[in-house]
Amino acid sequence: MEDLGHRELAFLQFGEHMMIRHIRFMDEVSLRDHLIHETPAHVYYSSAYYKEPQAPDMNKKGWCGADLVFDVDADHIPTMCKSDHDKWKCLECGTEGAGFPPESCPSCGKKRIETTTWVCEKCLDVTKNEVFKLLDEYLIPDFGISLNDVEICFSGHRGYHLHILTESLRGLASDGRREVADYVRGVGLDQKLHGFMVLNRNGPLIGPDIRDGGWRGRIARSIYTYISRCSVEDLKTVIGSGSAADTLCRNKDRILGGITKSPPSWVGLRGVGIERLNRIARASVKDILCNIDERVTLDIKRLIRYPNSLHGKSGLKASRITYNDLESFEPLSDAVAFKDGEIKVYVREAPRVRIGDHEIGPLKEAEVVVPKALGLYLVCKGAAEPRA
Amino acid sequence: MREMLAREDLAKYPFLRKASSFIGGYGLTLKDLAAPEYSGIVKRAVERVRDSIEGRKIVTDWKDPETEILAYPLALAFAYGLKAGWVIRRFATAESKRCYELLKMEDGQKLIEVAEDGFGWKLEPIEMNVEGKRFDFMLGVTEYLEVAPQFHSANWKLVNRYILRGRVHLKQSEVARLLSESVKNKIVKRAMEEEVRKFEVPEAFGPYLEEVMRLVEKKRKFYDDEAPVGLVEEAKPPCIMAMISDLAAGKSLSHMARFTITTFMINVGENVDNVLRLFSKVADFDEEKARYQIEHIAGRIGSKTKYAPPKCDVLKSYGLCVGANALCERVRHPLQYYKIRAREIARGAAKAQGGRKAA
Numbered sequence: 039m040e041d042l043g044h045r046e047l048a049f050l051q052f053g054e055h056m057m058i059r060h061i062r063f064m065d066e067v068s069l070r071d072h073l074i075h076e077t078p079a080h081v082y083y084s085s086a087y088y089k090e091p092q093a094p095d096m097n098k099k100g101w102c103g104a105d106l107v108f109d110v111d112a113d114h115i116p117t118m119c120k121s122d123h124d125k126w127k128c129l130e131c132g133t134e135g136a137g138f139p140p141e142s143c144p145s146c147g148k149k150r151i152e153t154t155t156w157v158c159e160k161c162l163d164v165t166k167n168e169v170f171k172l173l174d175e176y177l178i179p180d181f182g183i184s185l186n187d188v189e190i191c192f193s194g195h196r197g198y199h200l201h202i203l204t205e206s207l208r209g210l211a212s213d214g215r216r217e218v219a220d221y222v223r224g225v226g227l228d229q230k231l232h233g234f235m236v237l238n239r240n241g242p243l244i245g246p247d248i249r250d251g252g253w254r255g256r257i258a259r260s261i262y263t264y265i266s267r268c269s270v271e272d273l274k275t276v277i278g279s280g281s282a283a284d285t286l287c288r289n290k291d292r293i294l295g296g297i298t299k300s301p302p303s304w305v306g307l308r309g310v311g312i313e314r315l316n317r318i319a320r321a322s323v324k325d326i327l328c329n330i331d332e333r334v335t336l337d338i339k340r341l342i343r344y345p346n347s348l349h350g351k352s353g354l355k356a357s358r359i360t361y362n363d364l365e366s367f368e369p370l371s372d373a374v375a376f377k378d379g380e381i382k383v384y385v386r387e388a389p390r391v392r393i394g395d396h397e398i399g400p401l402k403e404a405e406v407v408v409p410k411a412l413g414l415y416l417v418c419k420g421a422a423e424p425r426a
Numbered sequence: 427m428r429e430m431l432a433r434e435d436l437a438k439y440p441f442l443r444k445a446s447s448f449i450g451g452y453g454l455t456l457k458d459l460a461a462p463e464y465s466g467i468v469k470r471a472v473e474r475v476r477d478s479i480e481g482r483k484i485v486t487d488w489k490d491p492e493t494e495i496l497a498y499p500l501a502l503a504f505a506y507g508l509k510a511g512w513v514i515r516r517f518a519t520a521e522s523k524r525c526y527e528l529l530k531m532e533d534g535q536k537l538i539e540v541a542e543d544g545f546g547w548k549l550e551p552i553e554m555n556v557e558g559k560r561f562d563f564m565l566g567v568t569e570y571l572e573v574a575p576q577f578h579s580a581n582w583k584l585v586n587r588y589i590l591r592g593r594v595h596l597k598q599s600e601v602a603r604l605l606s607e608s609v610k611n612k613i614v615k616r617a618m619e620e621e622v623r624k625f626e627v628p629e630a631f632g633p634y635l636e637e638v639m640r641l642v643e644k645k646r647k648f649y650d651d652e653a654p655v656g657l658v659e660e661a662k663p664p665c666i667m668a669m670i671s672d673l674a675a676g677k678s679l680s681h682m683a684r685f686t687i688t689t690f691m692i693n694v695g696e697n698v699d700n701v702l703r704l705f706s707k708v709a710d711f712d713e714e715k716a717r718y719q720i721e722h723i724a725g726r727i728g729s730k731t732k733y734a735p736p737k738c739d740v741l742k743s744y745g746l747c748v749g750a751n752a753l754c755e756r757v758r759h760p761l762q763y764y765k766i767r768a769r770e771i772a773r774g775a776a777k778a779q780g781g782r783k784a785a
Contacts, residue, residue, distance in 0.1 A: 148710075149710060149712075179590070179591070180589045180590065180591075180592075181567060181589070181591075181592050182590075182591030182592030182593070183592070206566065206568050206592075207567070207568055209568060210568055210571055211571075211572075211575075213571075213575035213576075214568070214571030214572070214575055216575070217571055217574070217575055217583065217584040217585075218567075218571075218584065220583065220584065220585050221584045221585045221589075224585065225585065226580060226583045226585050226586065227585050227586065228580050228581075228586050231580065231581055231586040232586065232588075233556070233557050233558070233559065235558070237558075244557055244558055245557070246556075246557060247556075247557060250556060250557075250588075251588070251589075251590040252587075252588045252589045252590060253585065253586070253588075254556065254588060301557060302557070
């Protein structure tokens with residue numbers, strides 16, 4: 039742990055709601071001893087560095103910087119598999135449904151929605167791709183971040199945490215971090231500010247080059263990809279005009295050829311109009327935007343799960359992984375901590391769940407004997423009880 | 427080839443460390459400057475403060491760089507010594523505008539030196555043209571983000587900037603804007619420091635400052651209707667603190683309570699987004715609706731009908747008064763409480779008003 043002595047540590051015991059905070063450890067040995075002795079359900083540390091991390095008054099801790107943190111959580115990403123394992127229920131009228139929860143109940147319109155979420159290999163795979171996207175598309179090329187300063191951790195449950203330790207970024211204030219989060223999420227992105235404009239009143243349409251760096255190149259490449267793949271129907275929905283969509287698709291090859299030229303020629307899209315071009319740009323960049331929980335990035339005093347500690351809701355390890363190992367990392371197998379033995383559990387309700395090599399479910403009100411890791415996972419999720 | 431910053435440059439940019447060293451070289455204390463032989467410097471310092479209060483453009487006096495350089499810290503001292511937030515802000519704004527005009531046209535190498543000496547920023551010159559857009563400099567993302575988030579227009583947002591390998595690409599005028607805004611921030615921030623809050627202008631300067639102090643009193647009445655922009659946390663009356671505390675806990679407030687807290691926040695200069703954030707924890711928070719309502723209240727400010735929070739009597743009848751402390755007894759309106767308390771805090775008054783500690 040980078041600079042452990044300047045981090046605040048916090049613990050949550052099983053069955054408790056209040057975190058034990060403002061703890062400081064000068065070395066990993068004493069932390070380890072504490073964990074063995076106290077066996078907390080969750081272990082957290084501050085993304086921030088403090089002069090006096092143990093001070094109970096936040097204002098007296100002496101904040102002197104914080105890692106830049108990103109949280110990618112499968113819960114926030116709409117995936118196809120959610121309808122297989124997630125459920126939601128409206129607490130007002132009792133309407134139930136499967137999959138990604140709606141903003142408000144389709145029956146009564148209220149917003150008190152309770153969700154039961156599980157993750158599977160597919161969600162975790164999607165989340166893993168978000169991590170690669172964040173690093174390969176944004177943090178490394180645009181922000182110049184070195185892999186030496188990057189720590190990737192499986193969160194232990196539903197996704198990954200990315201810790202950027204680059205010293206020059208530690209002093210960023212919350213508003214600066216919001217700008218970074220908005221950058222990777224494309225919030226407030228204005229295509230016009232990235233090069234699209236009509237020179238003089240009836241002049242040519244100029245735009246960015248696909249070889250440009252930053253958002254300029256990204257927008258150009260996204261539009262190229264979008265146009266090369268889209269159908270007339272897709273385009274019609276986006277730009278709202280059947281005839282313009284037809285014209286565009288008929289001239290697809292010429293337009294694409296122009297975009298790839300150096301310098302690029304966006305002449306082919308002149309007829310579509312700037313307003314419609316903006317809509318195409320908006321639609322094109324959707325897949326390249328990052329799905330992060332921006333609240334974590336903004337927080338300069340965030341408590342985040344301690345790498346390689348156990349997650350109290352899954353029994354899995356919040357494994358730290360190197361960039362090179364990330365591709366082949368399979369959290370539901372590789373983050374298993376309890377490798378031996380079996381336990382008997384009574385399962386109230388669970389969808390198909392796989393931990394390691396063992397898979398069970400969907401199950402309802404059943405008693406089963408399962409490998410320890412799987413049993414623990416179900417118990418920690420609150421879906422099962424241990425039996426003697 | 428590094429260019430040495432000449433005296434004229436120190437006069438242009440007196441916030442530089444080099445300027446401080448230059449001044450240090452004279453071995454003068456603040457009190458020394460009250461002596462008659464320095465009256466030219468004192469008069470220039472007073473002039474700068476007066477001009478900034480009156481909203482007049484401050485023009486750098488080239489003819490006498492030494493006076494300019496020495497007058498600046500003295501003018502700052504006077505501005506801080508007047509113990510009025512609005513005076514400091516006006517001074518800071520005038521100073522930043524003056525610097526902006528100069529930095530916009532400054533020689534590239536000098537600009538780099540100013541950035542380094544004044545703020546520890548590493549500006550790199552580039553000559554880059556990207557499909558019709560010209561860039562003159564690159565600046566590290568962290569430095570850029572020290573200032574840029576304070577500008578609210580779309581073109582300052584990081585997402586709309588050209589960034590490569592951690593460096594934001596900028597035109598000279600944009601660099602000038604960032605630097606001059608940093609000058610302003612520095613001046614305003616220093617006012618919060620303990621040492622500055624306690625600072626008193628030596629009596630010897632009394633005669634020079636008479637006119638300015640009369641001007642400040644005259645203008646104070648005008649500016650007093652304008653409460654400090656942005657909430658002064660400790661100045662909130664107990665009723666408001668209770669409402670904020672409830673909102674933070676996700677509790678749903680009555681209509682009158684919501685109206686009160688919104689109008690209060692808008693009247694003390696908070697922007698719509700910050701007010702919106704207060705409500706975000708409530709269970710039935712509908713951002714679009716809330717924003718519309720808050721904007722409606724905020725939009726009325728400046729027009730004839732000004733939405734103000736209800737007075738204490740009204741709050742009492744709606745059950746929103748949580749119990750009066752000593753200051754509450756003296757006022758009839760939550761904004762009145764706030765203004766008095768904020769002024770006390772600005773003056774660094776250690777005396778806490780109010781017997782009971784509010785929530």
